[in-house]
Amino acid sequence: MSAARFEQIALIGIGLIGSSIAHAARRAGLAGRIVGSARTAATVEKALQLGIVDEGFQTAAEAARGSDLIVLCTPVGMCGPIAREIAEAGAFSDAAILTDVGSVKGAIVRDVAPHVPVGVHFVPGHPIAGTEQSGPEAGFAELFDGRWCILTPPENCDAAAVARLKAFWQGLGSHVETMTPEHHDRVLAITSHVPHLIAFNIVNTAGHLERVTDREVIKFSAGGFRDFTRIAASDPTMWRDVFLNNKQAVLEMLQRFSEDLTALQRAIRYDEGDTLHRLFSEARTLRRGIIEAGQDTDAPDFGRRTTTHQAGADEKA
C-alpha cells in the first residue's frame, strides 16, 4: 500500500479546495473512503450528489471520527473552533494526521495546535492553487497539478507523518516544500494577499467615481480592469479571514507597496520617463521566470483565446 494512501479522509468544509482534493485523491487512488462535513444541509447534499464524498455530515466531529487524515478546508478563522469541537467530542483517532489548506499559517498554528491531542500529528499545509470560483461544484481533479503545496510542520513533528502528507500532496499532483509558518506568511503576503487586497481596492475606487459610470467601467474593462475584477471575485469570507489573520506581514508589505507607488506617482508628476521605462522593463524579466517555472502559460490571455490558433497554444502550454 502506498504511504500516501489513507483509509478514510475527512474533508472539513467542501468548497473549491475540499472538492478538488476529493477529485484528485480519487484520481490517484489515495483514499479508501472520503467523508466530509459542511455547515449547511444543502452543501452536504450537493457534495453527495456530485460524488465528492461517500458520506456527509453537518458537524466536523462526525466526519473526523474514524478518519486517519483530517483536512480543514474552511476559511482560516474557523479552524481553531473546529479543532476544539473535534477534540471535545473525542473524535480524533490515535495517530491521525490533521492538516489544513489555509492561506495563513502562523495564526492556524496559534489557534489549532492547543486543541490537538497527544498522538495526533498536526501538519499545517497550504496548496498554492485555486480559481476565482467557490463551492463544491467548482472543484476539479487537476487543480493542484504542477502547483506548489507548502507544509509548515512544527519542529517536534513526527517525521513519518510529514513524509506521508508530503507523499499525499505529491499524489494529488503538487510539488511540496516545507518552511516555517512565519516565512510562509511573509511570502504569501506579497505573492497573494496584497495582490488580492489591491484588486479588491481598485474595484471599489472605480465604484466611487463621479462622472464615470459603472456602465462605462464595465464596457471598457478589457483595458486591464477586468483582470482585477477576476481576482476580486474570490470568496469574501475566506479573504476577510486571511487579512485578519496575517495582519503583521500584510501591513508591512502594504507599507512597502505604498512607498513604491508614491515613487512611481512622483516619476509621473515630474515627467521622469526613463525611471518609468526602467521599472516597467524589470517586470518583464520576472514574468519570463514565472512562465519558465511552469506557473503560468504564455498564451496571450488578454485576447482571451478567441482563435483556434490561440486555443492550440494554450493546450500546448
Place this chain on the structure above:
Amino acid sequence: MSAARFEQIALIGIGLIGSSIAHAARRAGLAGRIVGSARTAATVEKALQLGIVDEGFQTAAEAARGSDLIVLCTPVGMCGPIAREIAEAGAFSDAAILTDVGSVKGAIVRDVAPHVPVGVHFVPGHPIAGTEQSGPEAGFAELFDGRWCILTPPENCDAAAVARLKAFWQGLGSHVETMTPEHHDRVLAITSHVPHLIAFNIVNTAGHLERVTDREVIKFSAGGFRDFTRIAASDPTMWRDVFLNNKQAVLEMLQRFSEDLTALQRAIRYDEGDTLHRLFSEARTLRRGIIEAGQDTDAPDFGRRTTTHQAGADEKA
C-alpha cells in the same frame, strides 16, 4: 462598395495593434491594399513575411503617400512627430482620414491636430483590446471582436469621415462609441492606466524584498501574483508614454486609489472584519456585470484551464 472599405490603408507602426488591424481588415475585405512603416528594417521584413502588409517602408511619409486611411499605431509619444513628418513631406492625400489607436486622447489631439492639413480628416480613436504581447507576430484577426472602440472626433469634424471610420471599426468586429477626449482619458485612467501602474508596482515591490527570494516569488506566484505579472509584461515604451501623456487623470485616480487603500489598511489594523467583508462582496457584483456584458468569460482562469471540462466552458463563453 462598402463605406467601410479603403483603397489603401497605411499602418504607421506594425506591432500588436497594427498587425491585428491588418488581419481583421483582410478578413472583412475592408482594404484594397495595406502598406505599413516601422522604424527598423527587421520589423518591416517580418511584416512582409507574415503577409501583414503588401508593401513596407521605414518612414511614415512613404507609407502615408497615396493612402486614404492612415492609422498611427505607435506609442503615444511618437504620434505628434510622425504627423509632422508626413505633413512636411506633403504626403497626406486630400480627403484622407487620419486616425490613431493610442490609449490617451487629449495629448494626441494636442500633439497631432496642429500638423493636419485642411482637407484631411483627423478622427482620434482607441480600440479597448490587446494582449500582454508585442510585435507584428502577436497580432490576430479576432482581437477586436466584441470589444469597444472609442472615437473622439473634434466638434468641427466631418460627419461622413466619422461615420466611415465607425463603419470600419465595426467591420473589424468592434462596437463603437464616441465621447470627448477628456472623458476618454478619465475613463481609461481608472479602467486601464492605474490598473497597469499598480501591476507594475507590485512586481517591483516584490523585487525589493529581503528574506523573500525572487525564486520564491516565482514558485508561489499562482496565489495571485502571476496575474499581475501578466499585466506588467505589457510594452514598457507604450506604457511610459501613456503615463506621461495622461498625467492629470492618472494622478487624480491614484490619489483616490491610495485613499481607499489606506482605509482598507486601517480596517485590517483595527480588525474591522465586517468592513472588509462588505467591501470584498461588492466587487463580485461588478464582476458579474462584466461577464454579462461579454467583456470577459466566466471560465475559472486561475485554474488556467487544464481540464477538458474547462476548455469546453471556455469555448462556449
